[in-house]
Amino acid sequence: MSVGKFLAQRLLFGIFVVWGVITIMFGLRAVSPGDPATLMLGEGASEDLIRRVREAEGLDEPIYIQYFDYVSGIVRGDFGFSWQSSREVEFMVIERIPATLELAVAATVVALVIAIPLGVISATRRNEPADYGATGFSLLGISTPNFWLGLMLILIFGVWIGILPTGRRPVGFAEALLILAQTGSPSELVTWLRYISLPAITLGTYFTALITRLTRSGMIDELGKPYVTASQAKGLPNVLIRYKHVLRNTMIPIVTVVGLQVGTLMGGAVITETVFNWPGLGLRLIDALDTRDWPLMQGIIVFIAIAFVAINIVVDALYNTLDPRVGAE
Amino acid sequence: MISDRVRSNLTNEFRKSLLPKIGVALLLIIVFAAVFAPLLATHDPTRTGYYNDDGQAYPPIGTSYETEISQDGEFVGVTVESTDEHVLGTNTVGQDVYSRALYGARVSLIVGVLGVLLAVAIGVPFGLIAGYYGGRVDNGLMRIADVMLAFPALVLALALIGVFGESPVLVPDPLVVLFSAQSEITLPLVDVEVGLPTALVAIDFLEGMPGAIPIPGTVTIVSALVTWVWFARVARGEALSLRSEEYVKAAKSFGASNPRILRQHILPNSLTPIIVLATIQVAVIILLEASLAYLGFSGTTLSWGYEIERGQSVLRRRPWVAVVPGIGIMLAVIAVNLLGDWFRDALDPNVDSTNRGL
Numbered sequence: 001m002s003v004g005k006f007l008a009q010r011l012l013f014g015i016f017v018v019w020g021v022i023t024i025m026f027g028l029r030a031v032s033p034g035d036p037a038t039l040m041l042g043e044g045a046s047e048d049l050i051r052r053v054r055e056a057e058g059l060d061e062p063i064y065i066q067y068f069d070y071v072s073g074i075v076r077g078d079f080g081f082s083w084q085s086s087r088e089v090e091f092m093v094i095e096r097i098p099a100t101l102e103l104a105v106a107a108t109v110v111a112l113v114i115a116i117p118l119g120v121i122s123a124t125r126r127n128e129p130a131d132y133g134a135t136g137f138s139l140l141g142i143s144t145p146n147f148w149l150g151l152m153l154i155l156i157f158g159v160w161i162g163i164l165p166t167g168r169r170p171v172g173f174a175e176a177l178l179i180l181a182q183t184g185s186p187s188e189l190v191t192w193l194r195y196i197s198l199p200a201i202t203l204g205t206y207f208t209a210l211i212t213r214l215t216r217s218g219m220i221d222e223l224g225k226p227y228v229t230a231s232q233a234k235g236l237p238n239v240l241i242r243y244k245h246v247l248r249n250t251m252i253p254i255v256t257v258v259g260l261q262v263g264t265l266m267g268g269a270v271i272t273e274t275v276f277n278w279p280g281l282g283l284r285l286i287d288a289l290d291t292r293d294w295p296l297m298q299g300i301i302v303f304i305a306i307a308f309v310a311i312n313i314v315v316d317a318l319y320n321t322l323d324p325r326v327g328a329e
Numbered sequence: 330m331i332s333d334r335v336r337s338n339l340t341n342e343f344r345k346s347l348l349p350k351i352g353v354a355l356l357l358i359i360v361f362a363a364v365f366a367p368l369l370a371t372h373d374p375t376r377t378g379y380y381n382d383d384g385q386a387y388p389p390i391g392t393s394y395e396t397e398i399s400q401d402g403e404f405v406g407v408t409v410e411s412t413d414e415h416v417l418g419t420n421t422v423g424q425d426v427y428s429r430a431l432y433g434a435r436v437s438l439i440v441g442v443l444g445v446l447l448a449v450a451i452g453v454p455f456g457l458i459a460g461y462y463g464g465r466v467d468n469g470l471m472r473i474a475d476v477m478l479a480f481p482a483l484v485l486a487l488a489l490i491g492v493f494g495e496s497p498v499l500v501p502d503p504l505v506v507l508f509s510a511q512s513e514i515t516l517p518l519v520d521v522e523v524g525l526p527t528a529l530v531a532i533d534f535l536e537g538m539p540g541a542i543p544i545p546g547t548v549t550i551v552s553a554l555v556t557w558v559w560f561a562r563v564a565r566g567e568a569l570s571l572r573s574e575e576y577v578k579a580a581k582s583f584g585a586s587n588p589r590i591l592r593q594h595i596l597p598n599s600l601t602p603i604i605v606l607a608t609i610q611v612a613v614i615i616l617l618e619a620s621l622a623y624l625g626f627s628g629t630t631l632s633w634g635y636e637i638e639r640g641q642s643v644l645r646r647r648p649w650v651a652v653v654p655g656i657g658i659m660l661a662v663i664a665v666n667l668l669g670d671w672f673r674d675a676l677d678p679n680v681d682s683t684n685r686g687l
Contacts, residue, residue, distance in 0.1 A: 013475075020476030025488070032492040143662035145616050147623050148637055148655035151644060155652075159645055260478070267483030271620055275641075285484065286624060289491050301488060305479045 003320065010316055014309035021305035022074060025298045026067055032294070039292055040083040079299040084291050089299035092284065097303075100269055100280035102173045103203060106196050107265065108258075110204035111211055118208075119215020120242060123223065134212055141209025146268055150202035150275035157198060168277045169195035203272040207261070214257060218250035252322050259315030266304050335601070335676060342675035352667025359661050363434040367504045367538040370428035371416065374631060375539055378423040385409045389418040389426075389649050396646055420650045421639055430657050432542060433633040437615045437661055439500070440549050444614040445607050447553030452560025453603060457591055459561070460568025471565065474558045482555040483620060489551045490621070495628025497543035505540050543629040548621055552614040563606050567599030574598075601676045608669035612662045619658050633658045 037053045038045065054060050058069055073080060079089035122134035158166035169192065171179075176188040222228070223246060231241045270282030277283070281300055288296040343349045362369060372379065381387060383398050388411045397404045411418065417427040459470040477485075571577060572595065580590050621627045622634030629635070633654035640651025 016472065017476050017479045020473075021479055024476070024480075028488055028492045033494075139663060139666060140659070143612070143659055143666055145619050145623075145634070145637075145655065145658050145662075147620060147634075148651070148658065151637065151641055151651050152655070155644055155648055263478065263481035263484075265481075267481040267620075270481075270483055270487075271623070274624060285487070289487055289626070292491065297488065297491070301480070301484055304481060304484060308479045308481075 006320075007313070007317065010313045014313055017309050018302065018305050019071075022071060022298075022302055023067075025301055026070055029294050029298065030063060030066075034292065036083070036294065039294075074302065079302070080295040082288075082293055082296045084288075084293045084296070089295050092296060093281065093299050093303050096279065096281045096284050098172055098174060099278060100273070100282060102196065103199055103269055103272065103278060103280060104265055106200035107204035107207065107268075110200050111207035114204075115208045115211035116215055116247070119212045120219060120247065122212065122216040123219030124242060126220070131216075134216065138209040138212040138216075141205045142213070144205065146202050146206060147271045147275050149205055150198070150272060153198045153202060154275075164198055165195055166198065166276070168279065171195075199272050199276045199278055202275065203265070203268050206268060207258075207265070210261070211254060211258070214254050215247075215250060218253060219246060222246045222249050248322065252319065255315055255318055255322060259312045262308050262311045263304075266308070338675045339671075342671060346671075346674075348667050349671035352664050352671060355660060355664035356668060359434055359664055360438065362431050363438050365504070366428075366431040366435055367502060370425075370431050370538060371414070372425035372428045373537045373539060374424060374428040374432045376424065376537070379415060379419045379425060380423045381409060381412070383407055383409070386419045386421060386423060386643075386647055386650075387412050387415045388647070389653075390416055392418075392649075394646055417653050418647075418649050420636065421643055421647070426636075426649060426653050429631065429636060430633070430653050432631050433636060433654055433657055434661065435542060436544060436629060436632045437618060437658065439544055440552065440618045441611040441615040441665070443549050444552035444556070444618075445610050447550065448557040448610065449560055449603065449607055451553060452557035453564045453596075455557070456561035456564025456566075457568045457595055457599070460565035461572050461587070461591055461595055463569065463572070467565070467569075470561075474561050477555075477558040480555070482617060485555050486548070486551045486617065486621060487624070487626060489554060490547050490626045493547050493551075495548075495626065496546045497628040498546040499541040500544045501541045502539065505538050542631055545618065545622070545627045545629045545632070548618055548627050552617050555617070556610050556613065559610065560603065560606060563602050564599060567602060568595050571595050571598055605669060605673045605676060608665060608672055612665040612669065615658065615662055615665065 035050075036057065036059055037050045040053060040057075041049060058066055061069075070080075077090060079093070081087065082089055082092055085092070118134045118137070122131045125131050154166045157164040171188050171192050173192055176192040179188040180186055219242075228241060228246060231245065232238070266282075269280060270285055272278065273280045273282035274286055281303070285297065285300045287293070288300065343353075379387065385396060385398070385407070386409075388394050388409060390411045390413065393408050393410045395406060395408055397406050399405075415425050415427065417425075417430065420426055420429070455470060455474070459467045459474075568591075577590060577594050580594055585593070618627065618632065619634030619637070622629070622632040623638045625635075625638065627635060636654040637651045640647070640649075640654070643650055
């Protein structure tokens with residue numbers, strides 16, 4: 001199968017998954033208690049007003065018409081209006097993407113930078129103190145609830161030592177970059193970095209631990225294979241064998257898992273954003289849930305599903321590069 | 330069902346390594362604490378108002394903290410000393426932190442175990458059928474599973490709770506109920522004025538303990554709804570490889586029906602990876618419950634996660650309110666994870682322990 005056909009197939013399947021998520025969300029809303037018009041207008045609204053809103057929103061139409069309207073709206077990029085703020089949902093989602101994206105990328109960077117060397121060291125020095133340290137760390141990492149970790153980091157670095165800020169961030173990455181470009185002053189970028197450190201560690205720790213475990217066990221498996229012995233016999237230096245050949249083969253399953261864990265990352269972002277009052281999608285989702293703002297909630301969840309599918313298509317493509325055998329099947 | 334080979338693998342792995350021993354010991358302690366919470370607790374975990382004379386929460390034994398109180402319209406700095414009454418201090422509403430930590434273990438473990446059992450009940454038949462029949466059935470069923478995977482577990486859980494409400498379920502405490510029942514029978518037989526017979530001393534310990542504790546009902550069901558898909562994937566993989574085994578073909582040639590083959594041959598032989606996954610998923614669900622309780626969507630206030638949320642606002646002056654339940658969660662999850670690692674290493678080195686799905 002050619003790469004083009006492979007990607008087309010993945011894309012088609014991705015569309016199916018997103019459609020499924022949209023349908024489930026629509027179904028949940030349909031069975032959820034409470035009249036939308038009343039939720040929109042508040043308890044004190046007059047009957048006449050409620051009736052007019054029901055009409056305008058198409059709430060009196062049969063359910064399949066409502067469903068069709070909703071799906072065709074999304075296809076056109078129209079997610080409806082928030083019940084609470086009456087703003088267009090797509091804008092409310094888009095304006096929150098940068099903060100969440102920054103957090104997710106920073107957490108992934110933290111995870112990869114720490115986890116891969118740690119896993120390699122752990123695998124190549126089995127049953128030495130370094131291995132015990134790495135194993136203990138990764139056990140703690142997958143067992144600590146991230147919201148609690150966040151609070152402990154705030155307590156230690158924000159309150160006791162007092163070197164990192166814990167409040168709401170004053171500046172986003174894009175703004176900081178813009179200021180750097182305009183004035184040449186990196187101070188805003190430093191501020192941004194200071195504010196993102198604790199949230200990034202909070203969100204990244206679970207992944208760091210997970211990837212350390214994966215790298216360790218994957219490396220151990222690979223190191224026992226005949227090609228490693230052959231390379232050693234050939235006289236290749238150990239560093240080259242480990243980092244060029246063994247690590248590359250170890251990365252294949254890791255990339256898959258990381259792709260599937262994007263959902264976990266999004267869930268973790270919801271929590272981390274709540275702890276640090278980080279102005280991202282997760283915080284907005286919690287607000288939407290608290291106020292039962294269905295269009296906003298649906299919009300955010302559908303967006304997350306789209307992101308999940310897109311990232312997994314990228315992962316599949318990466319998989320092809322890492323392991324040329326895969327695409328051919 | 331447990332073969333000799335499995336048993337010897339488990340024992341060998343247990344002897345060989347230190348971590349399973351730590352895990353089992355830790356888990357036994359936590360289960361003990363959860364089961365005997367009413368006996369071990371020093372105070373009713375739900376009773377509020379344990380403050381000192383200035384109306385301040387107590388710190389853990391051996392510590393003290395500074396705070397300000399208003400006296401005649403002026404703020405005066407005071408030092409709050411600990412008391413022997415409250416080992417780990419009291420929280421923002423004056424509840425005993427130690428007793429609440431014990432009861433929190435109950436809620437976490439019950440939700441974790443029930444959630445996983447429910448997820449197994451949904452996911453395993455789903456996956457076995459998909460893998461065994463293959464073809465269109467497999468395609469259709471696994472596409473449903475793929476859609477479920479696109480939902481982050483926490484986000485889906487939040488959406489489902491938004492729809493179904495929180496509905497905490499009051500579960501009677503067997504210890505308390507048992508002893509109170511006994512006291513009801515016994516009491517009329519003794520002269521009340523003489524007092525309780527010494528045989529019923531246990532009641533003294535249980536006095537004031539809640540007769541029932543709220544278990545977050547929706548959270549339990551929802552944790553199953555967001556984790557079943559991992560069981561479906563594993564069960565499918567097993568069924569897919571087992572269906573071409575000789576003994577399955579043999580059973581078929583004898584005219585065994587498909588449901589019978591699934592029940593008698595495929596299911597028992599795919600149990601090992603399912604058990605390994607189930608153990609790990611208990612840890613995942615404990616973390617999920619804590620997260621939901623922290624976000625305020627759990628429906629019960631007797632939960633480690635909820636307690637941490639309450640400690641967040643007083644983190645600066647009264648850090649123990651958030652620290653203690655967090656350690657509780659961590660120890661419970663470490664214990665379950667160590668158990669899961671032990672099972673995996675001993676039984677099935679090929680199970681992907683990373684399919685955590687939270």
